[in-house]
Amino acid sequence: MLRPIFFLQYLLLTILLLLTSLSVQARALPDFTQLVEEAAPAVVNISTTQTVQRRSARGLAPPGEIPEIFRHFFGEMPEGQTPFPEQQQKRQSLGSGFIISEDGYILTNNHVVENADEVIVRLSDRRELIAEVIGTDTSSDMALLKVDAKGLPVVKIGNSDALKVGEWVLAIGSPFGFDHSVTAGIVSAKGRALPNETYVPFIQTDVAINPGNSGGPLFNLKGEVVGINSQIYTRSGGFMGLSFAIPMQVALDVADQLKEQGRVSRGWLGVAIQDVSRDLAESFGLDKPQGALIANVDPQGAxxxxxxxxxxxxxxxxxxxxxxxxxxxxxxxxxxxGEKARFLILRDGKHRTLHVAVGERPDEPRVSRTEQPAAEPASVDRLGLRVEILPAALKERWSVESGVHVVEARRDGAAALAGIRQGDVLVSLGGESIKTPAQFATLVQKLPANQSVALRLVRRGNSQFIAVRIPE
Structure with a gap:
């Protein structure tokens, strides 16, 4: 008779422990309600209007050039005229932003307001104000706006450098026009580099971000803005778990420059760089792949x-x-x-410190060109390469002072297996400049077997290093 009682007590105790555990877990999850109440008033909805020109026949023809079939029907038109009257259309877009000063300065993304004829900011109290674009920066996708108002609610600014992976973060914005939508998640990674986004070390999160969230704030649990939601990775057009935000320290620097001078000045070295692979690390004497390898240097650069x-x-x-x-x-x-910066570099297997006065990034990179002397006949080497003198036309086109031209890269050769192709210009091997085919053959012959050596080449004008493992 006692056994069922003991079993029932055991069962009740187990259920009690389970409920206690769930309660503890629930209490461990963050409560965002107070954060949202305090921060939401400083988040704004941004709508833009852009006027675009469009030709149409009774409103049905697509924009762009007149289709060839219509040319036959309408014949030749007087210069400057078309069979379709030009019509102006209003194109609208939505985004988000946040107020950083009581007198009306607002941060958002450049792509939210780019080419807009009119920018309207809707505040949390439903007021709508026309905004002036103080300045934009395409490299960081940042824009600074100003509205004519006083005593506005402002966000608290946080330190994005102090963010940690796994930390809770929250976004407020207007996805698909739904004002002040709140989503939350964690920091997935820091310092993410995205294609064509050179100057922003993005914060990656799993916060649900969709069209309309662009330009909105990313908060930490203290209610401080630590980033500006800017991009998502998607194959469907919607959220897929990968969102990217501009770190607030980057955004503040851009905002200050836009406010002071209407443009952004960035440090510039005038170098081409590439990653250090495992084989390249071995060839340069590094214990592991690290650093930025200088593939080319602009002789006029900082x-x-x-x-x-x-x-x-x-x-x-x-x-x-x-x-x-x-x-x-x-x-x-x-x-x-103009400021000097300290650079720790590895050169010829030794660490060195350089103090370099950083230049200002030009709008377009400068290209230097030098005249080249012509050289001598082709040769074959142990890497499976056949090379010849560098044609004068390639020297001029690609600004190469010396080197040899690859006319054949045997498929099973060490060079081809490392990635060298026909048409490449080989510039240096193991840190020594290549001047002629004969000299290149001598260099190759002296290389020790079963070791990786760094070979610098120019391919279609772009310089890069490739690690080649020397065969027996």
Missing amino acids: GARGGIKTGDIILEVNKQAIDSSSDLPPAVGRIRP
């Missing part, structure tokens, strides 16, 4: 004036570690032009 050379590996900038090549542009970009 890097060249400061002593940086092709083949150097930059390991630190002002004591900030450069783990991969994508870390270098934002690190240099944050330095004001």
